[in-house]
Amino acid sequence: MLPKPDPKDIDRKHRLSLPNNEIPKQDPEARVHNSEEVYEHFDWETARAEALRCIQCPGAPCVRACPLDNDIPYALWQLEHGEYEAGAEVFRLTSTMPEVCGRVCPQVILCEGACIYTNMRKRPISIGRLEAMMADYQKAHGGPSTETAPPTGCRVAVVGAGPAGLAAAELLAKKGHAITVFDAWPAAGGILRYGIPKFKMDHAIADEKAEYLEKLGVQFRFNTWIGKGVTVDELLDEHGFGAVFLGFGAGISVELKVPGVDLDGIHTASPFLVQANVDEDKKPPDLKGLPEFGERVAVIGGGDTAMDCLRTSVRLGVKEVLCVYRRTEEQMPGNERDRRLAKEEGVQFKWLTQPIRFLGDENGHVVAMECQRMELGEPDDTGRRRPIPVEGSEFTLVVDTVVLAIGYWPDPLVGESTPGLETHDWGLIVVHGETQATTREGVFAGGDDVLGPDLVVRAMAQARTAAQSIHEYLMGQELEPAETTPTS
Ligand SMILES: Cc1cc2nc3c(=O)[nH]c(=O)nc-3n(C[C@H](O)[C@H](O)[C@H](O)COP(=O)(O)OP(=O)(O)OC[C@H]3O[C@@H](n4cnc5c(N)ncnc54)[C@H](O)[C@@H]3O)c2cc1C
Secondary structure, three states: OOOOOOHHHOOHHHHHOOOOOOOOEOOHHHHOOOOOOOEOOOOHHHHHHHHOOOOOOOOOHHHHHOOOOOOHHHHHHHHHOOOHHHHHHHHHOOOOOHHHHHHHOOHHHOHHHHOHHHHOOOOOOOHHHHHHHHHHHHHHOOOOOOOOOOOOOOEEEEEOOOHHHHHHHHHHHHOOOEEEEEOOOOOOOHHHOOOOOOOOOOOHHHHHHHHHHHHOOOEEEOOOOOOOOOOHHHHHHOOOOOEEEEOOOOOEEOOOOOOOOOOEOEEEHHHHHHHHHOOHHHOOHHHOOOOOOOOEEEEEOOOHHHHHHHHHHHHHOOOEEEEEOOOOHHHOOOOHHHHHHHHHOOOEEEOOEEEEEEEEOOOOEEEEEEEEEEEEEEEOOOOOEEEEEOOOOOEEEEOOEEEEOOOEEOOOHHHHOOOOOOEEHHHEEOEOOOOOEEOOOOEEEOOHHHHOOOOHHHHHHHHHHHHHHHHHHHOOOOOOOOOOOOOO
């Protein structure tokens, strides 16, 4: 690994004059007929040219904007000198899954949003793509180290094989603890597989991660619901685990309470995405086969999940795909990049619109939805202007399939079945902010079950803190508030 550059050796003026490089991607006409990733890697020469644009900013705003504190300028320094594996290793010092973050992080509001070029109203460095490229290169050339500390004799149960659980499992296994991961789905990845479609991130990445963890000695128990059969108490008291990490996400869909919502042809987002995108052998028995769909699909919602459902519908071959959202485009919560891609792929948007009733035919199948126009009122608690119905503005949209993508809560099951585990607002787990310790001794938590529906990178960051705390707890040390915790 090359040492860090001396700032006086960086010709900032020259670097700032270099042109940016467009990330290659599949044409919309081609990509709507396949499930391959939309974005492609640069060739290495272009990747190095892109890395060379980095002026190694003092104070590195991109690092401060990254929830994992990835040392992006240092990784790009390795890349511009052709040290691809070293660049990947810089990411792996703070991140367990750069191959994932490089693909799915909303860089525009994180590292790339903080990049000096963004401030100058120029195209930021394509940090995400370069991160994914170096991580993939390293995996193809021997992969990251599988070295672990000598066995400690301690066992940790990880509940959930999503980004949080996988990150915690890796970091704890590297410390020499014996890890068992329990997950309700038949395979690893959490939303990385059972949510995010392959055209955003190839699901093979989740398989490879699980294989890598197995090399570290991690054991997986799939199709296992903690709280239904075995409880957290039983894991601690009867199964010999010294600590438990809860990373069970926020997988319960928010219900839309309007008449007709139970009609056939109306889906919730998660089963729709699983049926349409997950390999048959990785689906649970009740979600085999494709979802039922017609020629006019309306997706209700405006976040990442809604965009994934819309773009999945396009790839299923649906003729008209419509996004119905109750606020304006500026207020949409999801990744702007995905919205742009959805538009390129032919998705239509209806802003300031809310369904108030679904209408069915004599067979109980949805045939239309009655909507109401909205206008924006005063800001609500979140600071966003509240949508208010416009009286007398009702109109009908003809649709034969509806997908509801309006949000998620955590499953209350674990909270309800674990005495002493405090939860708040809709079942989110209460944690000590600096250690991720819950109110139940020996139990730690991180990810969407603490934050609510959020981001992969923030789930991983919380898991990293929790893993450090679990290690200290098992070693009988005082829990230290974690700052930047190197992972290897
Ligand atoms: C459709 C969709 C698209 C998204 N797109 C993006 C994106 O592009 N970029 C981004 O950064 N974020 C995105 N997100 C958000 C991101 O995926 C989550 O913030 C992240 O996955 C949270 O990680 P987690 O490990 O906390 O939870 P999850 O990924 O939800 O994993 C939780 C795991 O726990 C398991 N589980 C639940 N209950 C139990 C139980 N009782 N016992 C055993 N196992 C259990 C589940 O089966 C699951 O595998 C998206 C979310 C959705 C729904």
